[in-house]
Amino acid sequence: ENLFKIFFQHFFDFLKEKQDKRYMKGILDKMRDKCWLSKQVDRAFFNSFQIDSKDLISNTIIKEMPILFKEIEKVSQNAAILFQLIQDDSLGEEGFNIKRCESTIIQANTSKGLLYGMYRLYEEILLGNQFKEIISIPDQSIRMINHWDNMDGTIERGYAGESIFYANNQFRRDWTIVHEYARLLASIGINALSINNVNVHKVETRLITMDFIEDLKTMNAIFSSYGIKLFLSINFASPITIGRLETADPLDERVQNFWQKIVSNLYKEIPTFGGFVVKADSEGEPGPFAYGRGHDDGANMFAEILKPFGGICIWRCFVYNCKQDWRDRSIDRARAAYDHFMPLDGRFSDNVILQIKLGSLDFQVKEPVSPLFGGLRKTNQIIEFQLTQEYTGQQRAVYYQAPVWKEALDFDTKHDYSPSVVKGLLKSNSIDSKNSGICAVGVVGMDENWTHHKLMQSNIYAYGKLCWDNQLTSEEMANNWSKLSFILSDQGHKTVSEILITSRETYRxxxxxxxxxxxxxxxxxxxxxxxxxxxxxxxxxxxxxxxxxxxxxxxxxxxxxxxxxxxxxxxxxxxxxxxxxxxxxxxxxxxxxxxxxxxxxxxxxxxxxxxxxxxxxxxxxxxxxxxxxxxxxxxxxxxxxxxxxxxxxxxxxxxxxxxxxxxxxxxxxxxxxxxx
Ligand code: GCW
Known part of the structure; x- marks a missing residue:
């Protein structure tokens, strides 16, 4: 009854060299000291096993396995791993079960689940943890990163070098780095990625046309093979700038036809495309207000067009008056997101998701959690964090963010219904639970260590792990990241963790x-x-x-x-x-x-x-x-x-x-x- 079975057994000499516990480091450091996960794959231990060659993710598993075996053989006499596709509703689409007895069995309903199981096993081994069984199902459905990368190579609020995706108004075509990045993200469970800035400038507006389609297809192939869906940020005024219409009114038929064509062309080329991210009527970006329409009109138009293709429209709630007169004390920017979106609760299609910043202003070191969480009860929702440290040291200060995110996810809105805590209500207050979750503004750039500040790699790690498992503590994640990244004495790891864990409070x-x-x-x-x-x-x-x-x-x-x-x-x-x-x-x-x-x-x-x-x-x-x-x-x-x-x-x-x-x-x- 298994859809496919991979069986690979490697016999080995267990009197091997001393265990190197750095996450991938011993093996891969020489190539590029980028991260706890590095890039190249050693094929030495790869023999043959059956696999569905059309399934991109299972191909990824094959490529990754030799590394896993190398680690396993250091700690176990029997390095056999059985990857098993099973049917078990309780695991859902992405969950997995790892059993360790004489051999190791990873079970999941999908190859994506197997991939996550494989990375988890890998991590447990590198951490030196003993276990008999791990059953793991992600707490949040969407675990996304939003890039604010521009095609000229700059990154809005990016402080770790140029974009890894673009240079000179083209795709950079350094597919090796893109690959490394996809792998890094998959290893921590990220499953969605938008690849261009929400402020969509001139060249980027054309990303939805066929101008860049070959590069987009390559990007999509890479990310899909790691179980990651690709999204584009779009310019609401595209019907005018690209379509030569005089309007972008979402209720105008010509505008709808324009988008219809764009979307069907995109899906013809990339059937697994995720959908759009939209910043509309915000900080100068165009939107439906210009035509007397609401955000619901705008978002629902996209939703309807995307729906037949399984696409979704992620609509940002970062909408406020950015041309306020400081003399006018009657305006309060903090009120804006709620004032705009609360009245629209229940009016969005089931493939629209509202993306709401954690706080009501803008990623400050300390803000109260947005009242839209708990307020909105009939709308799909994603909470937005910011990995890049725009207001919090710009990759030049230590600012470990797990405590910030924990504070938000554990926030009890104290509404008189259950669950009233943010981490639970993201799903339960959404009309389609699979269209809910967490996203964060990206941080990586061309800097050799991804994040400019080496210690700030911990934020990417913690972000992915926490999106998957909302119960993890900031301390656990900091400790594990340290152990996976450095070879240190116990005291050394304690020092790294201590710096990380106290860093947000220090900055505050x-x-x-x-x-x-x-x-x-x-x-x-x-x-x-x-x-x-x-x-x-x-x-x-x-x-x-x-x-x-x-x-x-x-x-x-x-x-x-x-x-x-x-x-x-x-x-x-x-x-x-x-x-x-x-x-x-x-x-x-x-x-x-x-x-x-x-x-x-x-x-x-x-x-x-x-x-x-x-x-x-x-x-x-x-x-x-x-x-x-x-x-x-x-x-x-x-x-x-x-x-x-x-x-x-x-x-x-x-x-x-x-x-x-x-x-x-x-x-x-x-x-x-x-x-x-
Ligand atoms: O905080 C502001 C940033 C802008 C950013 C905006 C947003 C992409 O300063 O650079 O624009 O937030 O979230 O849209």
Missing amino acids: LYNAPNGVGFMCKPHIHYGPDVDGYEYDRWGTYHFADRNGIGNNRSKTGTKYVEQYSSQRCEEYHNVKTCPDDLLLWFHYVKYDHKLQNGKTLIQDIYDNHFEGVERVQKYIAQWQTLENEIDEESYSNVSGLLDEQYDMAIEWRDQINTYFFRKSGISDKYNRNIYN
Whole structure:
């Protein structure tokens, strides 16, 4: 009853060289020290076994197996692995079961499940874990990465080199790197990828035409062989720019015909194509508003056209007025996503997914979770994270994000239905559970180590693992990443993990205080500029004056709090119960306001900013203890960047402390150095 069976047995001499536990490193380091997963495949152990040669993923498994065998034979006398396609509804399309007795059996309903099972087995072996059985089914259906890559090779908010996909307004055609990347993503369970910036410029607008179809087909073949669906970000105004129509009105028949043709041509060439990602009526991108239509009209038009081909339309909720007058206190950007999309709940087709940023502003170090989670109950939804560190150090600071994502996924919206926690309701509040999940803005570039900062590879790893298994802890993922990436003593791994796990809090301490956000240099978003956005059009203000600081989003202010469930609303509305680290997001308070931690706000600001810098200083000392343990390249990469982070943390500390000292006239209780 098996659809196909692969049986391969390799007998070996078990008195082999000392086990090298670095994830792929011992084998592949020489070729390219990119990541815990590297590129080339050693075919030495590959003999023959039956396989469905038309199935791209099973071909991938064949290619990967020799590496797996090499690892297995180091720890087990019997390196036999049986890949078995079975029929077991409980495993779903992507789940797997690994049993280890005399031999190892990986079972799944699909070759994709087998692929995930294979990578999992591989990881367990490299981690040195013993187990008898692992049954694993992903918690989230869609586990996606959105690239903000432009075809000229630049990446919007990218800090790890040029695009791995494009250069000079063409595909770069470095298919080896694309391959490596696909493999890296599959090894952590990513199953969807959009490959161009959501701000779709001139050349990129033509990605949906036949101009680039051969390259797109190659890209698709590579990603499909790793179980990853390909998506394109589209320009809503394409009917005008490409189709030479005078309108892009989604209800206009000519516009619909235009898209119909585009979509059917695409699917003729790439039948497994995933669909579109759309940023519409946002930050200058065109959208349905220009024609008096709603987001539902726009999204549903695409959905209807994509539906016969099994495609989906991912529609972003990052919609707000970016031409606000700072004088006008009646507008609150934080309200915008909810105000626009909540009234449309239940009006989207079942192949439309709303993509909602984690917080209501924009990937700040600390934001409350968007009230659309828990609010929307009849709409497919994806939560959006940001792997690239736009506001959080731009790959030059350590900022391990698992704690940020855990905070969001574990957030209890306190609505009076179940599940009310974000990780559960993504699925249960979607009308088609397979059209729900998580996505994140990508981070990789042409930099030799993928992420510029070696330690920030941990974010990609943790992202994939967490999307698959929402129960994993930040600590577990940090520890495992360290073990898979470096050969170190136990203490060495502890040091790496400790730096990672505390890094988000460290960054928060020396950044904009207590959830107020921004205060960064306009446009580049790196380094402090307290008033940089204060009199600008972007709606990201802190309203500091001589008495106090903060946004009044309570019931007496913009009423943003009312977008939450009544319990959350009361909690955030009341200054006594509003969490300290979100206080200035929700309230304007005086500098001598007493926080829940017993300190005054101003003293807390000073303390945090001094502590933030001290923590970075400690990282430098901690990292130095690894000098003789860690490979030289990683060592110097991280130590150089820690020095830079230290300088930047000092800049943040001094600008923020001085700013508030000057505004408030209140001195630091401990008389530390604050410039006046
Ligand atoms: O935060 C903003 C970024 C823009 C980005 C936008 C978005 C792609 O500064 O660069 O545009 O978010 O999410 O669309």
